[in-house]
Amino acid sequence: MKAVGFDNQKYLSMQSEQIRKRIDFFGGKLYLEFGGKLFDDYHASRVLPGFAPDSKIQMLKQLKDDVEMVIVINAADIEANKMRGDLGITYEEDVLRLIDTFREMGLYVGSVVLTRYNGQASANAFFKRLTALGIHCYCHYTIDGYPSDVKRIVSEDGLGKNEYIETTRSLIVVTAPGPGSGKMATCLSQLYHDHKRGITAGYAKFETFPIWNLPLKHPVNLAYEAATADLNDVNMIDPFHLEAYDVKAVNYNRDVEIFPVLNAMFEKIQGESPYKSPTDMGVNMAGNCIIDDEVCCKASRMEILRRYYTACVNRIKGKNVDVEIQKLELLMNQSEACPEIFPAVEAALSKAKDTGAPAGALVLADGRLVTGRTSDTLGAASALLLNALKKLAGINDGLDLISASVLEPICQLKTQYLHHKNPRLHTDEVLMALTISALTNPIAQKAQEQLDNLRGSDAHFSVILSDEDEMLLRRLGINVSCEAQYETKRLYHK
Numbered sequence: 001m002k003a004v005g006f007d008n009q010k011y012l013s014m015q016s017e018q019i020r021k022r023i024d025f026f027g028g029k030l031y032l033e034f035g036g037k038l039f040d041d042y043h044a045s046r047v048l049p050g051f052a053p054d055s056k057i058q059m060l061k062q063l064k065d066d067v068e069m070v071i072v073i074n075a076a077d078i079e080a081n082k083m084r085g086d087l088g089i090t091y092e093e094d095v096l097r098l099i100d101t102f103r104e105m106g107l108y109v110g111s112v113v114l115t116r117y118n119g120q121a122s123a124n125a126f127f128k129r130l131t132a133l134g135i136h137c138y139c140h141y142t143i144d145g146y147p148s149d150v151k152r153i154v155s156e157d158g159l160g161k162n163e164y165i166e167t168t169r170s171l172i173v174v175t176a177p178g179p180g181s182g183k184m185a186t187c188l189s190q191l192y193h194d195h196k197r198g199i200t201a202g203y204a205k206f207e208t209f210p211i212w213n214l215p216l217k218h219p220v221n222l223a224y225e226a227a228t229a230d231l232n233d234v235n236m237i238d239p240f241h242l243e244a245y246d247v248k249a250v251n252y253n254r255d256v257e258i259f260p261v262l263n264a265m266f267e268k269i270q271g272e273s274p275y276k277s278p279t280d281m282g283v284n285m286a287g288n289c290i291i292d293d294e295v296c297c298k299a300s301r302m303e304i305l306r307r308y309y310t311a312c313v314n315r316i317k318g319k320n321v322d323v324e325i326q327k328l329e330l331l332m333n334q335s336e337a338c339p340e341i342f343p344a345v346e347a348a349l350s351k352a353k354d355t356g357a358p359a360g361a362l363v364l365a366d367g368r369l370v371t372g373r374t375s376d377t378l379g380a381a382s383a384l385l386l387n388a389l390k391k392l393a394g395i396n397d398g399l400d401l402i403s404a405s406v407l408e409p410i411c412q413l414k415t416q417y418l419h420h421k422n423p424r425l426h427t428d429e430v431l432m433a434l435t436i437s438a439l440t441n442p443i444a445q446k447a448q449e450q451l452d453n454l455r456g457s458d459a460h461f462s463v464i465l466s467d468e469d470e471m472l473l474r475r476l477g478i479n480v481s482c483e484a485q486y487e488t489k490r491l492y493h494k
Helices: 008-025 042-046 055-061 075-079 093-104 122-132 185-194 219-227 239-245 255-271 293-316 322-335 343-355 380-393 402-417 427-438 442-448 467-475
Strands: 030-034 065-073 106-118 137-141 173-177 200-206 236-237 251-252 359-363 369-373 460-461 480-483
Touching: 008 030, 008 055, 008 200, 042 219, 042 293, 065 093, 065 185, 065 200, 075 093, 075 106, 075 122, 093 219, 093 369, 106 122, 106 185, 106 427, 137 185, 173 185, 185 200, 185 255, 219 236, 219 322, 236 239, 236 255, 239 251, 239 255, 251 255, 255 480, 293 322, 293 460, 293 480, 343 359, 343 369, 343 460, 359 380, 369 380, 380 442, 380 460, 380 467, 402 427, 427 442, 427 467, 467 480
Parallel strands: 030 173, 030 200, 065 106, 065 173, 106 137, 460 480
Antiparallel strands: 236 251, 359 369, 359 460
């Protein structure tokens, strides 16, 4: 059983209560800007063991009678056909996915807002598509001088020209498919129009990281910097909070830099600002729900190390990540994250050296170590997967889960009929073969039943995995890292 460092039930209770308090503070209506991922927040679950990836959605479900979801998308991102790298879909397709997901979870989706709209053809087409699907749509426009020209922004020529979003609930959750979508500007626009209509409303921000009441250089907060190394976000002590309350609180550079402007906007819109610091704007209670600090520190160091390995692989793949790698190396030094903290690294490299072929190693959630080597029929990832299932099921390592009579015809199919140069089975092919074997082989069935117990394991490989293998291992809940080298010296590796 993997060690737990975070009390998820306490988090759900405290977080929903904190949001209710903020709604009441503003007289019954709150625009809540949601940063990061609303669901499938695997970064948070990795650095805060015990945090459920869907915790934020579960928290909102506790408030669902008061919640109205508003999804914003930058019209320029639609025009540029911007993609979500983790899902391989466009931002506009992700808007549809988000709507479906929220509805399936019982959350009311009120509308979609196209921000920075200036008549883009693709945005117009998406607007028509959403309208045909029965979804309310609004357009918000580019404002000259945003965000620094407060006088222009807070005027009829600025926020005043945006369409007013009709809402019916007390908690308006503003979310988006990705960063730079205009969530904050949408909230400010609504505050401006509500104030003109005599409606009392407020604004707050929900960001899980950095955790404001942990130390600046705490590994959990350093892991957030690692996750945003490509954006060059920097954690810092909130100077406004320190001045106002003589309390050190951690925030990140962009929120600190924009706070004076936001403060001026609040004052111009509502007569006075409700906040004395960017930390005041947040409602995050995650720091209060850590129950084992050392477990979270250890998990965060592992996350920083994984991010470093991933960046090194990306450099080999031709991506310009030199600055990102330098940042990650600095974070590794600050957090004392190094390959020595991850036993699978040495085990994978030793197995590869001993066998003269690619190899992998995996640390199970209970701490046991498993290795896997390349063979004539199995790649390193496939061999490691089967060996891990054997270990979990208590099956003798010398027993074959899949007989040669099943493996060899599949390998032959790949080379003879599908014209693959590599006969070895990928992990998805191995799982299919295991499933077939389980129909007649009780030992194979026993191993297959352990698949869920792989979740939370950490694997490392001596070479870069194929996209198929890496994707399947991640879907099984295995955290994956690789050495920055390919199995062969060929230039084309797809």
